[in-house]
Amino acid sequence: MRVLRWALIGALVLVGCSRHEPRQDCGDSARVVDPALLAFLSKARSAHHVADLHEASGDRAAALRALQGLTSGPIPAGAAPEVEEVLADTRARSAELLSQVGRFDQAVEELEQGLDHAKTPTYYRGHLFEVRGLVEERREKALRGNARGQEADQARERSLNAYEEAMKIQAQVIGSAPPASTPSTAPRP
Numbered sequence: 001m002r003v004l005r006w007a008l009i010g011a012l013v014l015v016g017c018s019r020h021e022p023r024q025d026c027g028d029s030a031r032v033v034d035p036a037l038l039a040f041l042s043k044a045r046s047a048h049h050v051a052d053l054h055e056a057s058g059d060r061a062a063a064l065r066a067l068q069g070l071t072s073g074p075i076p077a078g079a080a081p082e083v084e085e086v087l088a089d090t091r092a093r094s095a096e097l098l099s100q101v102g103r104f105d106q107a108v109e110e111l112e113q114g115l116d117h118a119k120t121p122t123y124y125r126g127h128l129f130e131v132r133g134l135v136e137e138r139r140e141k142a143l144r145g146n147a148r149g150q151e152a153d154q155a156r157e158r159s160l161n162a163y164e165e166a167m168k169i170q171a172q173v174i175g176s177a178p179p180a181s182t183p184s185t186a187p188r189p
Contacts, residue, residue, distance in 0.1 A: 036076035037083065044070055044086045051093070060097050067094045071113075088117040088124040092131045099135040102142055107135045121176070126169035133162035 047070040054062035067090050075083055091114030098107035111132050118125035136159035143152035 034076060034078075034080075037080050040076050040083060041086065043073070044090065047090070048093075051097075055097070060101055064094060064097050067097070084117040085122075085124050088114045088128060090114075091117070092124075092128050095128075095131050095135055099138045102138075104135055104139040104142070108132065111135070121169045121172040123170070123173055126166045126173060129162045129166035129169060133159045133166060135159075136162060 047066045050066040051063040054060070054066065071087060071090050071094070075087070091110045095107040095110040095114070098104075098110060111128050114128045115125065118128060136155045140152045140155035140159060143149075143155055
């Protein structure tokens with residue numbers, strides 16, 4: 001959730017630099033952000049706040065409605081990466097909530113739809129597989145509690161596979177990241 005909030009804040013910072021002519025402190029790379037994108041990002045932030053409040057009071061159904069209002073509502077034209085990331089992250093959160101109440105098949109559906117928004121190796125794609133592991137882990141526990149051992153074993157295997165895939169994707173993301181700049185150890189003149 002924090003990653004989503006930071007992504008939204010980052011997008012809003014870009015907007016501050018691009019509302020008018022690029023200012024000197026924004027650099028030459030400032031890009032124009034569509035008002036529809038801004039509205040979508042604001043709507044997403046509000047939907048997640050509403051979901052937070054409902055989840056904190058134990059009303060998972062209301063939290064899900066807030067998130068599903070975002071994923072089923074209008075989205076800005078064009079495939080802005082921010083929109084795809086928000087939708088993938090929101091689907092992952094919805095899946096977590098669904099799995100908490102034992103709606104495992106619906107949770108997997110949410111994850112599949114989330115993967116449609118995260119087709120390449122990114123944090124968001126890896127997170128969707130991480131949540132799939134969690135969903136299957138919860139399914140395993142529920143099945144074992146109902147003495148359905150063979151199905152529980154299958155859910156455990158799916159959970160392990162999903163976690164492995166999440167780690168593989170995140171390793172790709174880490175490996176493709178530009179090298180971090182290190183502070184110079186040379187004394188200043």
